[in-house]
Amino acid sequence: xxxxxxxxxxxxxxxxxxxxxxxxxxxxxxxxxxxxxxxxxxxxxxxxxxxxxxxxxxxxxxxxxxxxxxxxxxxxxxxxxxxxxxxxxxxxxxxxxxxxxxxxxxxxxxxxxxxxxxxxxxxxxxxxxxxxxxxxxxxxxxxxxxxxxxxxxxxxxxxxxxxxxxxxxxxxxxxxxxxxxxxxxxxxxxxxxxxxxxxxxxxxxxxxxxxxxxxxxxxxxxxxxxxxxxxxxxxxxxxxxxxxxxxxxxxxxxxxxxxxxxxxxxxxxxxxxxxxxxxxxxxxxxxxxxxxxxxxxxxxxxxxxxxxxxxxxxxxxxxxxxxxxxxxxxxxxxxxxxxxxxxxxxxxxxxxxxxxxxxxxxxxxxxxxxxxxxxxxxxxxxxxxxxxxxxxxxxxxxxxxxxxxxxxxxxxxxxxxxxxxxxxxxxxxxxxxxxxxxxxxxxxxxxxxxxxxxxxxxxxxxxxxxxxxxxxxxxxxxxxxxxxxxxxxxxxxxxxxxxxxxx
Numbered sequence: 108x109x110x111x112x113x114x115x116x117x118x119x120x121x122x123x124x125x126x127x128x129x130x131x132x133x134x135x136x137x138x139x140x141x142x143x144x145x146x147x148x149x150x151x152x153x154x155x156x157x158x159x160x161x162x163x164x165x166x167x168x169x170x171x172x173x174x175x176x177x178x179x180x181x182x183x184x185x186x187x188x189x190x191x192x193x194x195x196x197x198x199x200x201x202x203x204x205x206x207x208x209x210x211x212x213x214x215x216x217x218x219x220x221x222x223x224x225x226x227x228x229x230x231x232x233x234x235x236x237x238x239x240x241x242x243x244x245x246x247x248x249x250x251x252x253x254x255x256x257x258x259x260x261x262x263x264x265x266x267x268x269x270x271x272x273x274x275x276x277x278x279x280x281x282x283x284x285x286x287x288x289x290x291x292x293x294x295x296x297x298x299x300x301x302x303x304x305x306x307x308x309x310x311x312x313x314x315x316x317x318x319x320x321x322x323x324x325x326x327x328x329x330x331x332x333x334x335x336x337x338x339x340x341x342x343x344x345x346x347x348x349x350x351x352x353x354x355x356x357x358x359x360x361x362x363x364x365x366x367x368x369x370x371x372x373x374x375x376x377x378x379x380x381x382x383x384x385x386x387x388x389x390x391x392x393x394x395x396x397x398x399x400x401x402x403x404x405x406x407x408x409x410x411x412x413x414x415x416x417x418x419x420x421x422x423x424x425x426x427x428x429x430x431x432x433x434x435x436x437x438x439x440x441x442x443x444x445x446x447x448x449x450x451x452x453x454x455x456x457x458x459x460x461x462x463x464x465x466x467x468x469x470x471x472x473x474x475x476x477x478x479x480x481x482x483x484x485x486x487x488x489x490x491x492x493x494x495x496x497x498x499x500x501x502x503x504x505x506x507x508x509x510x511x512x513x514x515x516x517x518x519x520x521x522x523x524x525x526x527x528x529x530x531x532x533x534x535x536x537x538x539x540x541x542x543x544x545x546x547x548x549x550x551x552x553x554x555x556x557x558x559x560x561x562x563x564x565x566x567x568x569x570x571x572x573x574x575x576x577x578x579x580x581x582x583x584x585x586x587x588x589x590x591x592x593x594x595x596x597x598x599x600x601x602x603x604x605x606x607x608x609x610x
Contacts, residue, residue, distance in 0.1 A: 126195075126224040130159045132217065134175050146226060148198035159222075164196045178220065182211035187222070195224060204231045263593035264499050267571075269296050271505040274597020278512045300594045319360040319446055323469035326353040326388050326395065329365055333372060333386065341376050341384055348376070351387040356469035357395050363442050364466065370439045371399040371462050379403035379459070390468065399462045406454040491537035491608060492516045496526045496554050498546045506540065509597055515604075523549050523557060530561050538604055543572030555588070567607040571595060586610075 126143035130136050139154050147154075147162065154161065159175070160168040174187075187193065187207035194202045204227050212219040273296060277289050334350040341348035357364075368386065375384045382402030389396045443450045443464070454460035493510055497503040498521045510517045518533055520526040522545060530536060539558055541551040551570045559566045567587045587610070589603040 123223075126226075127221065128154075128159065128162065128224065129212065129219055129221045131219055132179060134158050134160070134172070136161075137219070143224065146197070146224075147195065153198075162195055162224075164194050164202050167194070175220075178209060178211075179218065182218065182220070184208070184210045195226075203228050263300075264502055266296060266300050266594040268499075268501045268505040270300070270594050271502070271509045271597050271600070274601075275505070275509040275512045277597075278509075296594075297596075317363070317445065319363055321358055321360050321446075323356055323358050324361050325356045326397075329361060329368070330386060330388070332365070333368055336369070337372050337376065340373070344376060344379070345381065346376060346379055347383040348372075349383055349385040349387075351385065353388040355388070355390045355395060358467045358469040359446055359448075363446055367439050367442050367446075367464065368397065368399065370436070374436060375399055375401035375403060375460070375462075382459070391465075393468055394465045395468050397464045397466060400459065401461075402459040405456040405458055406452070406460055407456055490514050490516050491604075492518070492533055492535060493538045493540055493604070494526060494529055494533070494536050494558070495519045496521070496523075496539070496541035496545070496551065498522065498542065502542070506600075509600070510540075510604075513601055522546060523554050526554050527557060527561060530558050534562050536562055536566060538607060539566055539568040540600075540604075541568065541570055543570055567610065569600070569603050569607070571600075 121141045123140060123142060126146050127138075127140040128136055128143055129138040136154050136157050136159055139149075139151055141151075143149075144151055144154070160171050163171055185208075187209050193205050193207055195205045196202050206225045206227050208223045208225075210221045210223075212221050270293075273289060273293050277286065277293075280286060280289065330350050330353050334348065338348045338350075372384060372386060379401045380403065384402075385398075385400040387398050387400070389398075439450070449465045451463045451465075452460060453463075493515045495503060495506055495510065495517055497506060497519070500521075503519055503521065507517050507519055515538075518529045520529050526541075536558070539555060541554045543551040545551065545554070551572065555566075555568045555570065558568075565587070569589045569591055571591045571593060587607070589607060591600060591603060
């Protein structure tokens, strides 16, 4: 290379953003650029002629000699120490992380090696901060999940007591004023329960605590369940709930999809003063279009963008009296995202609204889900014996009072061991009512299994829980078991007991 070419090459290397070093076949440094001198604190004269091991920490130098020999045997452009953490050593002995790229060179028949050295301190720092942030987020999510699990149980317990005590009092008092006061109290408890459930649902969705479990299932079963649940609510407002016959199957999480449709139907009933609310399904290419239609007040075009906001209600000014809390559609939006679905809305003021949901079609062989049978009204002739298992004394006493007032013979227990003891005293049990989360990590499912082993597999049970996990969904296949979500209303609990006794 002529003098001009050599000077040009030196100028290019000195202006390179990375530190550069060139070594001969013996591993001695013959060239360094200005960037390397700045990074390591050496002058060019101090480095030239020194072995390249001068630039790495003492603990790596012995092994590096072998690496140089391996590269000389197979010279090619490649990163040095792929997947390893590499470090350079400054003149003052301090170290910093680097990435090194090696390139073989030929100069007058001699084999040279050029190394580009990049300081990755900031990148490593950013990566470490990201790892720490992710670990912190994971800890926060775990803590939030624990809080939600506790909140789902503990926050519902006082409401559970109030609801059951209110139900018992309604059966004990005859004075019109007292009954009216209890009716208002019942409405307040219902409102508190609705708000608590909605807030917990949103928190669970935000924290990622709810995981979809899609399956193939028939539309008809879900539609019939919604019809049974909401037709009475619509009738109380003088509305007709039309649930059109639906054929075919869909692929989604039945519980979460049911929650979406339940919220949409409840919202439609709330905002419809006269006319009807309709639920229908139409099969298309690869999906099923489910629609909820109402003849309600409609939504102005300029408000459509806000209907999914928390606490927003169409036509309701801030701080004014509300019917509900404006959380239903916010929950719907989160569930739609979680299930990967698409929700469309059309609305006209004074004419009503249509919410349409496109759900993937399922296999045609799917069987309709069995709807929960309606609770019969007739009371059993003989007073049945019920074992109540609940570790919270307030809830246990409230439930016991309600069942006693209703005519049941009630034995109580606060743990699995106590439940087995009570069963030994009263082996002729007709029903078991148990909370799911008990003390000392015991569960209601353990209680049910142990008592059935003790008194017989015929034992019918009600499991009361705020748990929405897949394990709870699987339990619904037990025909001798009814699940109830906290806080359960007195009439709902009594209805479940009657339905079991009627089997």
